[in-house]
Amino acid sequence: MNASASLAALTDRYWAFERIENGLSAFLAGDDTGEPILLRESANDYARRDQAAADFLDQLAAIPLAELEATEAATHILLERELRLIRDNYALGTHLRPSLLPVGPDFSTVFFANAVTLSDVAAAELYVERLAQFPAFLADVRYCLLMGHAQGVRYPRLVLEAAARNSVGIASIKAETSPWYAPFAKSPLAGTAKMETQAERAKALIADALLPALSAYADTIAGPLMEGARDTLSCGDMHYALMIRQFTSTDMSAQAIHDLGMAETTRIEADMAVLAKDAGFGADVSGYRRFLATDGQFIAADANKLRERVEILCKRIDAKIPAYFRRIPRITYGVDVAPAAMSANLPPAYAQPAPSGGNSPGIFWVNGLPEKCPTYILPAMAVHEAWPGHLMHIGMMAELEHLPAFRRNGAIKYTACIEGWALYCEQLGIELGVYTTPHEHFGRLEMEMWRACRLVVDTGIHAFNWSREQAIAFLSDRLSLSPETIAAEVDRYIALPGQALAYHIGGIRVRAMRGRAEAALGDAFDLRHFHEVFMSAGPATLPVLDHVIDAWIAEAA
Structure with a gap:
């Protein structure tokens, strides 16, 4: 195969790998595997992903970058980055110190439940099977946490205290009012005999297995991990350098930032x-x-008044979108309020994108505590x-x-x-x-x-x-x-x-990209076209986006 075909085949294999390893991402992408296990967080899972990344990197190195057209070259660069980050994170042992706040493993299960639409009984059966896997997922996370603790990983005490409080709050929710049970209440088949059978299974699983697993997770944080918890806050130079590179996609130093x-x-x-x-x-x-x-x-007087105000505001904004954008997505979105029990450690608002299958909307979540969202x-x-x-x-x-x-x-x-x-x-x-x-x-x-x-x-x-x-x-x-x-x-x-x-x-970088385009093109600058070019580049590093915009400027000029 030529370089283009080889890259296409490799990216297909990589996505097939990703669909299994990160089942939640595949579900959100509308490319659901149908497998019961969505979240794989054991130490063996991370070791397997590290070895696979090494193999993928060897295959990618055999594909000449110079023989690819612009979009393919960007794909080559971005795939190499993703694979190296898998290896770098594993080498540093970041899976033994997972994030606990503001969103931790417990929130991942809630995020999934919020995105689920149970349109038929088969979907409900699969959803219940997935609920049944969450206790094992939480047990794997606990094992990694304890392994990290045994190897000397110590969290700041205040992080452990806040994470434990948050998890206890989530675990205290009654099964029938929990976010994991909510998809049954929202289902268009709610109340039918077959759906009620699955709803009762889900309620029992939540009460008898998932909530106890969440309590055990909270106990691990508040118990063994608290032994030797540190009062210092810094995560350490090596870990921080990797996080800067991973999150900013730049090589900026901490001092420069x-x-x-x-x-x-x-x-x-x-x-x-x-x-x-x-x-x-x-x-x-x-x-x-x-x-x-x-x-x-x-x-706002209460969470519902806040939600209503945000809904009105969003509709007013939606009416202005076509004047500034040549393309808009087919999927819509709604506004909802986060449960009060989870809101204390959440930001004022956050977005939950629509699963790509198109059967449920995106959600603009507003904090359930109005004082946190003036x-x-x-x-x-x-x-x-x-x-x-x-x-x-x-x-x-x-x-x-x-x-x-x-x-x-x-x-x-x-x-x-x-x-x-x-x-x-x-x-x-x-x-x-x-x-x-x-x-x-x-x-x-x-x-x-x-x-x-x-x-x-x-x-x-x-x-x-x-x-x-x-x-x-x-x-x-x-x-x-x-x-x-x-x-x-x-x-x-x-x-x-x-x-x-x-x-x-x-x-800063996105505004600079627009500024360069306006300066270079003058009266020929088309804001709607700029927006389309940027958004059509897809998710990418800032250097890749710079290259995409500069290439468009050169072509337009």
Whole structure:
């Protein structure tokens, strides 16, 4: 075979491998294996994936990059990156120190349940079989945690305490009101005899097996892992360097990122001062922040009122989309409120993309605690999480048939691309006209400041030995978010090193791509075409996206 055909065959084999190893990803991609096991997290699973990645790399090395056209060359580069990250993570033993917050293994089971639609009895039977596998999955995670602990891995004490509280909260939910039982309540066949049989099986499994497994997982965190838990926060230089590379897709150093964050917070603070004056606070930016943080008008009366407000806002945004985008995805989305028991350790909002099969929508989840999601940040949140942000972007990716399956279904592996686009959409919201008051404009700047602060705080914690109190103080001086939200954010940066860096770094690069195109093309610049080119590139590293946009600029010029 020639290079092109060899690459296509290899990417097909890699996706076939991915479908089995990461069954949840295959399900979300609409390419479900039908296998009961969705989550494979044992030590043997990771060893098998490491060896497979080595074999795939040998096969990829035999395919000459120079003989591939542009899209294929990008596929070659991205496949090599994914395979090397599998090997690098295994070599460093990251599977023995999995993330526990803000989303841990327990949340993965909830995320799956939220995406399920039970349209027939066969789907319900498979869903129950999968529920039956979750206790074994949690046992595998516990084993890896204990293996890591035996080898000297120590989590920060505050991470373990928060993760245990979160898991206990999830495990305390009654089976019939749990998120794992919810697909039966939503099923169009709810109440029929055959569906009720499966619903009763599910309820028994949840009560007798899954909830006890969650309790055992929480006990492991609160018990054995707490022995020798550290009061220091840094994840260590080698681990942090890998996380920076993985999440930002750049070779930036911690120092360079920290310095960029300091410069960006200074720039944004100046923009905030202008808005504070417009809102009647003169030069008192801190006073304006206190007003936004404490005035009750910005807190919805309850979770349902908050959801209704977000639904109205999203529909208003949807009406503006065609003027700015030449293509939109076929799949739609809805708005829902996260359960209160899970909301304390969740961000103000998050996106759950639609499974690619097209039988259920994406979901824009809003925090179930209204005080964590003040109304003046809702427009920025909406364009970030829903359309034209995550739900639209990832929905488009699933339809990119010109890309191999591992690429169009790989959004989760390209945080800087996905989050960078969503931050770009927050600024695009100005052109869309979604910000209608000085408070909402300030909310957008608040969101941008939040992400810029992450560059400082994340690197401060993991590279420069900042304390939790120092990180909280830095954010409190620059954000109007509640003390509880700020504390939860700091705990997130401690628990998930490097992930928070991807947002602002990605946002800066996406805005720079548009800036280069506007400067080079002048009056010939077509914003709708720019958006199509960027989104059609699929999930990719920032260097690959730079190359795609620069090639388009050269062709258009």
